[in-house]
Amino acid sequence: MSGQPEFTSEIRDGIEFFDCGDGNGFEQCARCGSSVGFDDCWNCGGDGTVEVDWGDDLCYSAYERRCEYCAGRGGRYVCCSSREYCEANPMPERAHIASPALPPSTSKPVSDSPSAMGTEKEGV
Ligand SMILES: [Zn+2]
Ligand SMILES: [Zn+2]
Numbered sequence: 001m002s003g004q005p006e007f008t009s010e011i012r013d014g015i016e017f018f019d020c021g022d023g024n025g026f027e028q029c030a031r032c033g034s035s036v037g038f039d040d041c042w043n044c045g046g047d048g049t050v051e052v053d054w055g056d057d058l059c060y061s062a063y064e065r066r067c068e069y070c071a072g073r074g075g076r077y078v079c080c081s082s083r084e085y086c087e088a089n090p091m092p093e094r095a096h097i098a099s100p101a102l103p104p105s106t107s108k109p110v111s112d113s114p115s116a117m118g119t120e121k122e123g124v
Contacts, residue, residue, distance in 0.1 A: 013076065029099075031099050032090055032091060037077070038076070038078075049065060082104070083101040
């Protein structure tokens with residue numbers, strides 16, 4: 001009964017990870033404070049591992065290797081705001097943190113019927 005629960009947080013790769021202490025947590029952009037999304041790794045599809053098979057008929061075997069592109073994380077968190085916004089609106093004392101937002105040039109192509117996806121906002 002000593003007041004508010006204390007959140008601890010840790011900043012990794014431009015993302016601030018909050019630990020609420022009970023197994024729950026949340027993440028936000030460590031630079032601008034926007035919510036974050038998870039960008040699946042293109043190499044492993046979000047599994048964090050890639051299957052390697054030897055293609056040997058006599059001794060077929062496959063094993064899983066940690067994906068080197070995401071270091072087994074399955075992808076990475078990215079700032080949901082645009083890179084432009086994120087860089088222009090850092091929170092106090094966070095301007096030194098590199099924006100984790102995807103730069104426009106590497107954004108995923110959205111040419112496939114963007115209107116069909118609707119404009120739902122992601123809730124929390
Ligand atoms: Zn990967
Ligand atoms: Zn941001």
